[in-house]
Each structure stands twice: as structure tokens, then as C-alpha cells.
Amino acid sequence: MDSHRKKLTSPATTDESSCVAVNAPSDVLTPEKRSLCMSSICGRDTKPEILLRKACWRLGMRYLLHTKLPGRPDFVFPR
Template identity: 60%
Template sequence: MTVAESDERTDVLTEEQRRRCMAANKGRNTKPELLLRKKLWSLGLRYRIGHNLPGRPDIVFVSRRLAIFVDGCFWHRCPEHFRMPKTNHDFWERKISRNVSRDAEVTAQLAAAGWQVLRIWEHELRQDFDGVVIRIQRTIGQ
């Protein structure tokens, strides 16, 4: 076994612990999504969630044909914050690359169907929450 192979298999958790840890990662209703939705609702902006569109956008303004995705920095390869895990590199490279390519495909499908797409990084919400809200308000023409 080479050093690279042993590095790929090194994990401080057992296989069962890792499985439970990964299963606990939420794909919907994450804290950044909930904070943004709560703010938009408090401003009187009425949206839909769980709308049947490609990629299942996090927030949808149907009448404005606007789909909003709140993308996690790790899962969607944020150019500012993403760091590839040192263990199991090949697995993570394939997984994250699939996520990024799927994001591009979904954005293209929605655009082709006449939808406008906003992709918001989770770090944008932490760094400039009010700026993100203003950007959404401007996009929907309010």
C-alpha cells in the first residue's frame, strides 16, 4: 500500500460513525435557508418552497419566475471557502464535481424554461445578509 492509498483510507471515525455523521447533513431547511425565508416573509415577500422545478429550488417566486438556491460552500465548491478533504479524495472529488455540474445543468434548464436563477452562497448570508435580501428585492422588482 502506498502512502497516498493509506491517506485515502485514514479516517478518525468508524465506518458506521461516518455514515451517521453524513446522514445527519441536511439537504433542505438548513439554517441559512430558514433565516433567509423568515426575513423575506417578514418583508411581505410571498414565495413557495418545494415547488416542482428542476433542482428543487429553495425559494421560488412563481409569479416573477425566480428560483433561488442557497448553496453550501462545501457541497457546491465555493471558490472562496471550499477545501477538498484530505481523506478519501477520489470519492469527494467525484461527489463535489457531480454537484457542481448538476448545478450548471439545473440553471441552464430553468433559464431555457424562462426562469431567472439566483444562486446564493451560504457565506454571503453570513457576511452580508441585508445585501442578499436587497439583491432579491431588486431582482423581483420591489
């Protein structure tokens, strides 16, 4: 039993039942730093989105951008 207890309290080991490191910090950033990082992530007009929109437009597929539908889709094909 003592060897099992040592194993669980060692910071370098993992708990085999859940595969999560024991005594590991859940987040290394402060809440203020995490908020700043997350607020700088842009969700609109990303490069893959623009490439897809251009390809759809060239094919004659017309769409609406950033409508207020459930799930907040980036673009919607009205028909």
C-alpha cells in the same frame, strides 16, 4: 533515481505533480460510519434559510417551499 523512489514512498511527503499526499488514506471512516454521518445532515429549515425566508416575507415577497423542480431549490418565487 533511488532518491526519487524513496521520496515517493515516504508517507510524509507529497507528490509534487498532483499536490496529493502519497500513501495517505482516502477516508478515515468505515463506510458504515460515513453513511451514518451523512444521513444525519439536515438539508431543510437551516438557520440561514429561515432568516432569509423571514426577511423575504417581511418585504412582501411570497414563495413556495421545497418544490420538485430540477435542482431541488429550497424556495421558489412563483412570479
